Amino acid sequence: xxxxxxxxxxxxxxxxxxxxxxxxxxxxxxxxxxxxxxxxxxxxxxxxxxxxxxxxxxxxxxxxxxxxxxxxxxxxxxxxxxxxxxxxxxxxxxxxxxxxxxxxxxxxxxxxxxxxxxxxxxxxxxxxxxxxxxxxxxxxxxxxxxxxxxxxxxxxxxxxxxxxxxxxxxxxxxxxxxxxxxxxxxxxxxxxxxxxxxxxxxxxxxxxxxxxxxxxxxxxxxxxxxxxxxxxxxxxxxxxxxxxxxxxxxxxxxxxxxxxxxxxxxxxxxxxxxxxxxxxxxxxxxxxxxxxxxxxxxxxxxxxxxxxxxxxxxxxxxxxxxxxxxxxxxxxxxxxxxxxxxxxxxxxxxxxxxxxxxxxxxxxxxxxxxxxxxxxxxxxxxxxxxxxxxxxxxxxxxxxxxxxxxxxxxxxxxxxxxxxxxxxxxxxxxxxxxxxxxxx
Ligand code: MG
Numbered sequence: 321x322x323x324x325x326x327x328x329x330x331x332x333x334x335x336x337x338x339x340x341x342x343x344x345x346x347x348x349x350x351x352x353x354x355x356x357x358x359x360x361x362x363x364x365x366x367x368x369x370x371x372x373x374x375x376x377x378x379x380x381x382x383x384x385x386x387x388x389x390x391x392x393x394x395x396x397x398x399x400x401x402x403x404x405x406x407x408x409x410x411x412x413x414x415x416x417x418x419x420x421x422x423x424x425x426x427x428x429x430x431x432x433x434x435x436x437x438x439x440x441x442x443x444x445x446x447x448x449x450x451x452x453x454x455x456x457x458x459x460x461x462x463x464x465x466x467x468x469x470x471x472x473x474x475x476x477x478x479x480x481x482x483x484x485x486x487x488x489x490x491x492x493x494x495x496x497x498x499x500x501x502x503x504x505x506x507x508x509x510x511x512x513x514x515x516x517x518x519x520x521x522x523x524x525x526x527x528x529x530x531x532x533x534x535x536x537x538x539x540x541x542x543x544x545x546x547x548x549x550x551x552x553x554x555x556x557x558x559x560x561x562x563x564x565x566x567x568x569x570x571x572x573x574x575x576x577x578x579x580x581x582x583x584x585x586x587x588x589x590x591x592x593x594x595x596x597x598x599x600x601x602x603x604x605x606x607x608x609x610x611x612x613x614x615x616x617x618x619x620x621x622x623x624x625x626x627x628x629x630x631x632x633x634x635x636x637x638x639x640x641x642x643x644x645x646x647x648x649x650x651x652x653x654x655x656x657x658x659x660x661x662x663x664x665x666x667x668x669x670x671x672x673x674x675x676x677x678x679x680x681x682x683x684x685x686x687x688x689x690x691x692x693x694x695x696x697x698x699x700x701x702x703x704x705x706x707x708x709x710x711x712x713x714x715x716x717x718x719x720x721x722x723x724x725x726x727x728x729x730x731x732x733x734x735x736x737x738x739x740x741x742x743x744x745x746x747x748x749x750x751x752x753x754x755x756x757x758x759x760x
Contacts (some may be wrong), residue, residue: 381450
C-alpha cells in the first residue's frame with residue numbers, strides 16, 4: 321500500500337472514503353498515545369477523505385484534532401512539537417484526481433517497518449474500539465512564529481524585498497504569502513487561493529510550469545520568485561532576471577550558507593543530485609553524505625548522523641534546526657533572509673555555485689534487471705571509469721563527470737542521468753550507457 325511518500329492513488333479507485341475510514345481505524349489501533357492530528361491539502365476530495373479518516377480514528381477511541389487545510393510541513397511541525405501522531409490527506413504534486421494519506425510520528429515520517437506494521441493492521445481488521453472525539457484547531461499562527469524564529473526578521477524587513485509567490489492553488493497558499501507579508505516583504509501572489517483542480521498550472525513546481533512566475537518577476541521587477549508544490553513541502557525559485565534556478569543549484573546555495581552556522585557540517589543528499597551540491601558543501605567546510613533517492617531516506621540519514629542540512633534536487637530542503645522534514649516556507653524564508661543579509665541579488669549569489677551540464681534519459685526496457693546488468697558490464701569494461709558506487713542503482717564516476725543508472729520502481733523504465741562540465745561530454749557519457757542498455 322505504502323509508496324515512498326505514504327499511500328497514494330486515484331480518488332474513487334483505490335482512494336475512497338471507506339479506505340480513509342479503515343486507515344483511521346488502523347492508525348488508531350496501531351499508534352501509541354491518545355491523540356492524532358489531521359491535516360489536508362487543497363484537493364477537492366480532501367474534506368470527505370479527512371472526515372472519513374477522523375471517523376475511523378474516533379471509533380478506536382482516539383481524540384482527533386482537525387487542523388483543516390494545512391501544508392504538510394505545518395502538520396509535521398505540529399506533530400513534532402506536540403509529540404503526536406499526525407495524518408495528512410495529500411497527494412503532494414500529483415494531478416488533481418489523485419489523493420492519499422501520509423502518516424507522521426512525532427514529527428518524523430513513518431519508516432518502512434512502521435508502514436508494514438500499519439498495513440498488516442489495516443488488512444487484519446482487528447481494530448480497537450472506543451468513544452473518541454473531534455476537535456478543531458488552528459496551528460498556523462504557531463507554525464508561522466516558529467519560522468520567524470529561524471530568520472533575521474529585522475534584516476528582511478529593512479531590505480524591502482519584492483517576491484512573486486506561485487502556490488499553484490496548493491496548500492502553501494495559506495502560509496507563504498502571509499508569512500512573507502508579516503516580515504515586510506511585498507508579495508506578488510499568483511494562484512494563491514486554494515484550488516483543488518490546480519487549474520492555473522500543474523502542481524509540480526518545475527521550469528515548464530514557471531512561465532507565469534517568470535513573467536511576473538519581469539513585470540513587477542521582483543527580487544525573487546518561488547513556486548510551491550501541492551502540499552507546500554517543496555519550493556523552487558526563479559531569480560530576479562526571471563531565470564529558473566535548477567533545484568540542485570538552489571540546494572547547493574542553501575548548503576553553502578547554512579552549514580557554516582553549525583559545528584557539524586554534514587549535509588545529506590540523494591545520489592541523483594548534482595556535483596555542485598558536493599562542491600558547495602566542501603567549500604562551506606563540510607562533508608556530503610550521498611543517500612538513495614527519496615526524501616524520507618535523506619531525512620533518516622540526517623537524523624542518524626546529526627546532519628544540520630539535507631535535501632533533494634526537486635526543491636525539497638530540510639533544515640534540522642527547524643525540523644527534519646521538507647518545508648517550502650522554511651526554504652523560502654531562508655532564501656529571502658539570504659538576499660536581505662548579504663544585500664546581493666539571487667543571480668549574484670548563485671555565481672558561487674559551480675555549473676555543470678546534465679543529460680537525462682528515460683529508457684523503456686523489457687527487463688530492468690537485464691538492463692542494469694548491461695550497465696554494470698559497460699562500467700566494468702570502461703577504462704574511463706574511476707569509481708563505481710551502488711548506493712542507489714549504479715553510479716559510475718569519470719574524471720570530471722558521472723553517470724547514474726537507476727531502474728524505476730513503478731514502470732519498466734531505466735533512468736540514465738549524466739553530468740559533466742559541458743553539454744557535449746554529459747551527452748556522450750549518457751549515450752554510452754543508453755546504448756549499452758538498449759543494445760543499440
Ligand atoms: Mg510535496
